[in-house]
Amino acid sequence: MVSESPLRKRRKEARPSELTAAALGLFVEKGFAATRLEEVALRAGVSKGTLYLYFDSKEALFKAVIQEGIIPVVAEGEAIAASHAGSAFDLLERLLGNWWTRIGETDFAGIPKLMVAEARNFPEVAQFYYENVIRRGRALVGAALERGMASGEFRRMEIETCIEVVIAPVLMLLIWRFSMGSCQGKQVDPAQYLAIHMDLLRQGLQRSQV
Amino acid sequence: MVSESPLRKRRKEARPSELTAAALGLFVEKGFAATRLEEVALRAGVSKGTLYLYFDSKEALFKAVIQEGIIPVVAEGEAIAASHAGSAFDLLERLLGNWWTRIGETDFAGIPKLMVAEARNFPEVAQFYYENVIRRGRALVGAALERGMASGEFRRMEIETCIEVVIAPVLMLLIWRFSMGSCQGKQVDPAQYLAIHMDLLRQGLQRSQV
Amino acid sequence: MVSESPLRKRRKEARPSELTAAALGLFVEKGFAATRLEEVALRAGVSKGTLYLYFDSKEALFKAVIQEGIIPVVAEGEAIAASHAGSAFDLLERLLGNWWTRIGETDFAGIPKLMVAEARNFPEVAQFYYENVIRRGRALVGAALERGMASGEFRRMEIETCIEVVIAPVLMLLIWRFSMGSCQGKQVDPAQYLAIHMDLLRQGLQRSQV
Amino acid sequence: MVSESPLRKRRKEARPSELTAAALGLFVEKGFAATRLEEVALRAGVSKGTLYLYFDSKEALFKAVIQEGIIPVVAEGEAIAASHAGSAFDLLERLLGNWWTRIGETDFAGIPKLMVAEARNFPEVAQFYYENVIRRGRALVGAALERGMASGEFRRMEIETCIEVVIAPVLMLLIWRFSMGSCQGKQVDPAQYLAIHMDLLRQGLQRSQV
DNA sequence: AATGAATGAGGCTTCATTCAT
């Protein structure tokens, strides 16, 4: 009957995302099957049983991890595209740059690697991710490319495939970081990596000057 | 003492690669932890126990899968580079093209996805793969880029990072195929994908014509 | 945070020795390798998995069985020796008698047979047992013999070997019970066996009356 | 049709005992369950399959090991007893001494330890061993004791139990050697051990001189 | 809401046994 302290309330409401955060870290590191719920619980500072108060199963936890992960970023991208005034290439640069800073530097950075590793084990989750993240992300990039081609800023190319080639290096940057990244001596500098990618693209997409 | 029948002998010697082939398929599909050795045995047409006549453990099987997987292709690339006479871009195209046809269309195509998914669980294997495949692959691409920059065919850019950006789409193409690839309706056409990638690169790397 | 119910607490603390008790029985009966953990669990009234909440492995369970087994008895013997006032032979009789009643009639009676059967498979455990039980037991008997020889109650003999000859029948009595004992029709009566052993010893150790 | 070379023939006939010899060594060292037939084969210098040409199963091999082991020695003892002319104590000494030299210094020395360790797992084998070795061995010792008591050389004691006490140290000497024996620094000297045992017995059994 | 002891199905691994050569 006594109203709970706000501190405790906040705690309670924050629980699920504390749990998914812990789970995300371990899923990315070890993969779904090799992650033990006991470790997740330990990392989240709760007991194993507590996980089941919030998630029905390990699989449900996985789904929650993915769902919680990433949607806002796409919406941001869509807002950027809607309000963009400058050149198509500037838009492309802003989209990839925003995606990088909003994902690449956060805890969610591991999700693409996780998704790649587990897609075949969780087709519905993969489908969900595809519909809600990838398809929309591609549409954004596709629109920028189309705008550039329409305005004569970019040369004409087959768009669908072009989208993928444009996105691939950015995705790969993330995936690498959470997989083979620890093998090489000096790490890639993301800023430089993106700069070179954009530099190649700028000239590569450009309509011939003749 | 008596020499064994050739049929049986061939069988015996072929066994290990039959087993690694079956294992590779399942590891790629489900990941290491989620693959049951019983399934591997079933797919290879042997009993569970037989696996242990050839590999000490599931982990040893994994290592064998990776080691058997891929080295010859790099050597081929090195031969191509050594004997190449034409332009730097042609070399680049031949290297990526050869890599694709020699990997992308074979059973080994899944190895990059597998390696990405499991690198953190098997750091030594990842290191081995890095030293023997990635480092040498990068060196090949790096040499082609350098040749082009030296001859004035390519503009000058920071090479190390450039290598990664050049390789990323080809890697991503493979990885995608064995992960999210099944989500989308129509599959990417690899030939077209590579063509567009090379097309963007050709113009993107080109020294400015002015 | 809440204190657990005493009933549950008592259970929890009693578990390990319930488990080692069950394990001891089966190890003695069948030997280490032939004992299945499922049987141990069954006998202890728990599930197979529960064993692993308390012991890391079958081998750890074995070690615990031995360690838990027997040490207090030696301490008792040492106390008896320290406070003994009567003749050396009386001390010897009390030591062997006490050892018998405190071991031979309890659940731990099987440990010597178990230790004999498994010593070579578990050298460290055997060493532990040797240091903590056998060496100290011998020292006790040795001290009694020495006292008797010093006082002229016993004749002089080589002590170290004498200790073994004195102890052997008592050990053998136990070992026999848990091995070939079931073959013969009428069982040996331990009391009579000890009586005869002591009777032979009394006269055998006695200094010649001349 | 061609008669086999005698060398080969001898080899073939010797096979079974080569196998049981190898098996005995390992059974004594590790116990029945922990001994792998592959090791037995390896030690005997044959292949695993060959074992099954001579023994139907691991258990059959065990039975053969025991049966082959020890019977002649008892017969020897019986011959000694039959032809013995001297004192009862001399007979006792000869029996135990003969038993020791004929067993204790041969490969069969490990059998008592093996039998003790496995008796409960192989009740029929234990029974066989009991009937053919133990019972007859006891009878021999019993007859010597009885002769001594009848002649007045020994004092009167309950014979059955006395037999066991007399035998126990000799048995224990063997068992110890193949179990805890490796724990202690300096090994017991069997000759001295037997000497002390006999010395204690001589005086212990003696009819009081008064 | 939270705990953590307990469960038991399921996977990896071993090894006695078989059988084609």
Place this chain on the structure above:
DNA sequence: AATGAATGAAGCCTCATTCAT
């Protein structure tokens, strides 16, 4: 007679899940 590759039942151990407290 001998081999050794192959089998598959069985045991150890893990861990997702449950539930009494």
